[in-house]
Amino acid sequence: MKALHCLSYGEPPELTVADIDEPLPGPGEALIAVEAVGLGGFDAVLLGGRYQERPSLPFVPGRELTGRVLAVGEGGDPAMVGARVAAIAFRGALAERTVAHLSHCLTVPAGMEAAVAASFLTSYATGLYALEDCGRLAAGETVLVLGGAGTVGAAAIDLAKAMGARVVAAASSPEKLEFCRARGADVLVDYADPNWRKELAGRIGGGVDVVLDPVGGALSEAAFRSLAPRGRHLVVGFASGEIPRIPLNLPLLKRASIVGVDWGGFMQKEPDGNRDLMRRLGGLYDSGALHPEPSSVHPVGAVADLLMGFLERRSVGKPVVRVEFGAS
Numbered sequence: 001m002k003a004l005h006c007l008s009y010g011e012p013p014e015l016t017v018a019d020i021d022e023p024l025p026g027p028g029e030a031l032i033a034v035e036a037v038g039l040g041g042f043d044a045v046l047l048g049g050r051y052q053e054r055p056s057l058p059f060v061p062g063r064e065l066t067g068r069v070l071a072v073g074e075g076g077d078p079a080m081v082g083a084r085v086a087a088i089a090f091r092g093a094l095a096e097r098t099v100a101h102l103s104h105c106l107t108v109p110a111g112m113e114a115a116v117a118a119s120f121l122t123s124y125a126t127g128l129y130a131l132e133d134c135g136r137l138a139a140g141e142t143v144l145v146l147g148g149a150g151t152v153g154a155a156a157i158d159l160a161k162a163m164g165a166r167v168v169a170a171a172s173s174p175e176k177l178e179f180c181r182a183r184g185a186d187v188l189v190d191y192a193d194p195n196w197r198k199e200l201a202g203r204i205g206g207g208v209d210v211v212l213d214p215v216g217g218a219l220s221e222a223a224f225r226s227l228a229p230r231g232r233h234l235v236v237g238f239a240s241g242e243i244p245r246i247p248l249n250l251p252l253l254k255r256a257s258i259v260g261v262d263w264g265g266f267m268q269k270e271p272d273g274n275r276d277l278m279r280r281l282g283g284l285y286d287s288g289a290l291h292p293e294p295s296s297v298h299p300v301g302a303v304a305d306l307l308m309g310f311l312e313r314r315s316v317g318k319p320v321v322r323v324e325f326g327a328s
């Protein structure tokens, strides 16, 4: 079968199309014919060689996919054969066929297109886990979404609106803020402006109840200082490349919490909790409250440039790759 091979890490990484053996599904795994792959900031950091884990080279990248189940391994539910799933494969998704554990597969809701499904799972599951399970966001509260035009940020705006919150989206350019407005954000803040915190306080008349933070760096402490008493700061990631240090007198003085969000760890270590999360996510989607969509759809040959788009802060929303090697 054909697959995209990463030959060397880098910015951009060296990628080539290769003929490799088809994977075999192990116990509890599904063999999936891949239709589309969603990319995120994680893929760019991994292939740039800056993630703590470095798969040995060459390897097939791609973490999040949509496709049809062709076969299941020992102990897998045979009724899943033929199902269309959104799945997390961790790696190996940018190939004609891949394997994923069945507990990391979500049946795609009827009528959801492949590209939409590939833009949905990681960003929306992370957003719901962050806002509902970790942040206890309640209707009527105000949430500040940093990096609002990123893959996680865009999903968090949509989810927070569905949960009845007032959403402040923060980003670094007017174009990105316009994207956040179109996703439903109520208030827009350009954090490239050094006075952004003052602007924010004036516009919302006080502090925010929840901060969703996939960015890190200097922005994190500034955002924490914008929390209202009993606020919750949700640590989702460090897209800025810098892990911040927050003085612990700040949570004490505000009676506020810093909460770590790791959906990947939750999915692997708490499968029952994750099944419940997936049920809630599916219910929200079926109710019509969510609006997942890829920001753009690309051929396989565009992967290296899409990864650079994340690293160079050009990327907006969730780009999806259609897995058709003839067309790349």
Ligand SMILES: NC(=O)c1ccc[n+]([C@@H]2O[C@H](COP(=O)([O-])OP(=O)(O)OC[C@H]3O[C@@H](n4cnc5c(N)ncnc54)[C@H](OP(=O)(O)O)[C@@H]3O)[C@@H](O)[C@H]2O)c1
Binding pocket: 039, 040, 041, 042, 122, 126, 147, 148, 149, 150, 151, 152, 153, 170, 171, 172, 173, 176, 214, 215, 235, 236, 237, 238, 239, 240, 241, 261, 262, 263, 264, 310, 311, 312, 313, 315, 317
């Ligand atoms: N904890 C979890 O369960 C979980 C799940 C998924 C992803 N993540 C992590 O969350 C982070 C964000 O992922 P994502 O897919 O949303 O990434 P993304 O689409 O690239 O969005 C990140 C945003 O961060 C901002 N940013 C600020 N400085 C940046 C820099 N130096 N380089 C790149 N972006 C910068 C950018 O917005 P502005 O230009 O507007 O500032 C960008 O839109 C990553 O660290 C990822 O690994 C965590």
